[in-house]
Amino acid sequence: MYPEWGLNEPLLQSTVEGERLRLAAAGSWTVDHARELEPLVDEAARHPPAIRTVDIDMGQVDKLDTFGAWLLERLRRSLAVEGSEARIVGLPDSYRALLEEVQNANSGRAPPNPGGGGLAGALDLVGRTMAEVGDAFLVILEMFGAVGMSFVRVFTGFGRMRVTSVVHHLDRVCWRAVPIVLLITFLIGCIIAQQGLFHFRRFGADIFVVDMIGILVLREVGVLLVCIMVAGRSGSAYTAELGTMKMREEVDALRTMGFDPIEVLILPRIIAIVIAVPMLTFLGAMAALYGGGLVAWLYGGISPDIFIARLREAISVDHFLVGMIKAPFMALIIGIVACAEGFQVKGSAESLGAQTTTSVVKSIFLVIVLDGLFAMFFAAIGK
Amino acid sequence: MAHPESDVVIRVRDLVVGFGRTTVLNHLDLDVKRGEILGFVGGSGSGKSVLLRTIIGLLPKREGKIEVFGVDLENANAKELQAVERRWGILFQHGALFSSLTVRQNVQFPMREYLDLSERLLEEVAVAKLEMVGLHADVCEKYPSELSGGMTKRVALARALALDPEIVFLDEPTSGLDPISAGESDHLIKTLQRTLGLTVFMVTHDLDSLHTVCDRIAVLAEGKIIAAGPMSVMLASEHPWLKAYFRGEIARISRN
Structure with missing residues (x-):
């Protein structure tokens, strides 16, 4: 069972019906399609401001894994931030537990990836290195003693x-x-x-x-x-x-x-x-x-x-x-x-x-x- | 390659593995079915880890055949082998986290290697996986040497699950965890199995795990599978080792 590339079916299709936006998901929402799926999800989150409610129909999705489930959750959260309520419909029961697992994820803020840089970073590095040189000397003296x-x-x-x-x-x-x-x-x-x-x-x-x-x-x-x-x-x-x-x-x-x-x-x-x-x-x-x-x-x-x-x-x-x-x-x-x-x-x-x-x-x-x-x-x- | 997949995802036939003069596994046969949680038990030194390491290709075999997803691992070319390896995740007994990478980098490592995802998605999925195994996002920047034994296990499980594999091999997933964490870990494995259709091959000594999550139990002794079946079969067996293991003193205490 290899990833079925060339599947022409769109993974996410949106239709506007008045104040409602209908998003129809299909295909495999899995790790192999995460790359194509992510821009689609981000695109769907930017909808016209008139929209009040969004239905996400997961009925046609034949496979869902944590990558897909997280993207679905991300879509729901960004819609919520925009002020529209998203309903997820047609999700097979077997996947409900997975979605619940993911719903609690990323709620807090992860500590940011520390990236040094700039003049302060360089100075910091110089200072630390000098301190380390001193420490290294002490370590040798200590061992000698x-x-x-x-x-x-x-x-x-x-x-x-x-x-x-x-x-x-x-x-x-x-x-x-x-x-x-x-x-x-x-x-x-x-x-x-x-x-x-x-x-x-x-x-x-x-x-x-x-x-x-x-x-x-x-x-x-x-x-x-x-x-x-x-x-x-x-x-x-x-x-x-x-x-x-x-x-x-x-x-x-x-x-x-x-x-x-x-x-x-x-x-x-x-x-x-x-x-x-x-x-x-x-x-x-x-x-x-x-x-x-x-x-x-x-x-x-x-x-x-x-x-x-x-x-x-x-x-x-x-x-x-x-x-x-x-x-x-x-x-x-x-x-x-x-x-x-x-x-x-x-x-x-x-x-x-x-x-x-x-x-x-x-x-x-x-x-x-x-x-x-x-x-x-x-x-x-x-x- | 869209052939219909049979129900058996791991098929081991007539497997012989040994070191020097000793034979550890002697003409062993084993089937693991799609979507089941197979608990694998046996005395210490009976060769449970040897079987696991042979299936995943870390130990050479003397004879026999191992098929995973219908691919004969011995005759598979590098590409087929990688495709199989991409679909399994392994939790080693001592975690085997990469000591020079942070927790975040450890979990992201297989994703970065195999997938071409945006930084944001990598980040979010890694944190989600860590949270699913019961860790807080705070551990992201820690190095493996700064983690407790239980946390190491959880991070290793998150890494094993990084690519949403179809089979996970777990080598004593609950050893070294407190009973509450062990229970949570069992619950998680069960949830993932139910939702993702995961097949789980679990070497364990934890009777609670065997009772609560395993669909089937296989018992290894004298280089062979001496019994395989659900818990009820194990409990009904009159084999002396099985009796001692499943109905002995410890088992009684832990069940009451």
């Missing part, structure tokens, strides 16, 4: 350290990230070496490519690349997991059972990421040096012996330590931001997506800001 408290409680024996959970997260954040971290840092090492050789060669300074790779990789690129990857890979996962748990009231369930969600869910994740990032940074730096050395040999003709000898002269342990010291702090930022954003998730799927995006963007931004602060610090102490 909560994690700190929880950490103190665990190590003074008031809380329990969840070793299994830490190991589980370490497996996900560290062990399973090793292949991709090695691959990407290796490739970046290769690219840095290739670009360095290509440009340094013009000055006959090929050998300084080793200095560049060594310092760049150990001090900056290794740790930054790893942090960006961890933020994208594990930070987003943290936010999505915690957000989903929050949405499904799992966090509330934990709380009512007397557990501290920070201690059970967040602390193990943060400890895991703080352990994982330095290890990944070390592996990443080694892979990048390896890649750089390989390219220097194959593309630049610097043999591995010379590469290693030059590397030993060019870099000191300080360079290595500068990179490694930054790693746990950056990991802490990624973990705190990811968990804080996870707990900000509201009920909808869209909010989960939005918070996950925010988590990654914010942690990468903060990692780079922190890197800048470290650079100033190390310059000040002369390292």
Whole structure:
């Protein structure tokens, strides 16, 4: 039973008899014809002012559903507003109950569709956004404090350290990230070496490519690349997991059972990421040096012996330590931001997506800001 | 396609559905007639929801045939399938409202997708549907996460009814509602069935619904329909499960 298009019968026909208007309805007053029906109904409501009474004859209507019934009710109401009384005649009894259902509908005013706009709307948006920036900062600080408290409680024996959970997260954040971290840092090492050789060669300074790779990789690129990857890979996962748990009231369930969600869910994740990032940074730096050395040999003709000898002269342990010291702090930022954003998730799927995006963007931004602060610090102490 | 429609709108024959090694539905036959309210009962885990999800095409079947409105769903092309889907509405057990849309947008969603109506009519019909299921127009701008369990059910019912479907599948429509709301909901379903000629396939455990609104009851056990018929048949049956279900302690308390 498909909608019978091409039915030529008019759905609503009006005839004026003196002071009376007769509206003859016919056909299917259903959802499929609602589109044609609506203008007819609105047209019928605008009748000559002389009309006092209107008869709506529904006798020829063979099907009526809520769309049709509502349009009929709308016609009756607009006629009433115009001051003429409408009588509905010939309506099959089976449809009477439906019409009664619809008669109570739309009696109040629905709240209007909120539409922002104009200068006030734009200003409002700017204000709200600025307030949100401030709030977001506070949320991160709050999470930082909560994690700190929880950490103190665990190590003074008031809380329990969840070793299994830490190991589980370490497996996900560290062990399973090793292949991709090695691959990407290796490739970046290769690219840095290739670009360095290509440009340094013009000055006959090929050998300084080793200095560049060594310092760049150990001090900056290794740790930054790893942090960006961890933020994208594990930070987003943290936010999505915690957000989903929050949405499904799992966090509330934990709380009512007397557990501290920070201690059970967040602390193990943060400890895991703080352990994982330095290890990944070390592996990443080694892979990048390896890649750089390989390219220097194959593309630049610097043999591995010379590469290693030059590397030993060019870099000191300080360079290595500068990179490694930054790693746990950056990991802490990624973990705190990811968990804080996870707990900000509201009920909808869209909010989960939005918070996950925010988590990654914010942690990468903060990692780079922190890197800048470290650079100033190390310059000040002369390292 | 103006063929005369038979009286049976859903015809299930020889249906086998299983997961891995377990077989949930084992050569099941079921007919749902036009305009009836079929109450579907069975123990927890007996496969009621599996049957519902198989009929509406969410689960694959191993064997058998499912026809809805005389269309064999397996061999139907995309267009025929959409035409069928357009004519049924489904109320999922937990509502399955779209969490990023407001209540108003949820109810309007199928209408916007399938119909080309004016904003005003969309607006009025959406509010009318919400009011028909017993909600106030105030909820329009709320998001699903801000609704109570009962309100979620009602909004979901309004969405299932958005296109004035000919069949509605209701998966435990009254679970989680207080008895008064459950009664209203039953009344609404009955009214819609009477006025719109709606066919209702209702999975339920609510004995009140089974007594007051269902024309026929089908009982699922061991992967098959073990009994089907009006309440009187159920009450007269000597099958131990039926006896326990319809004439047991709970049933007696709720009927008295």
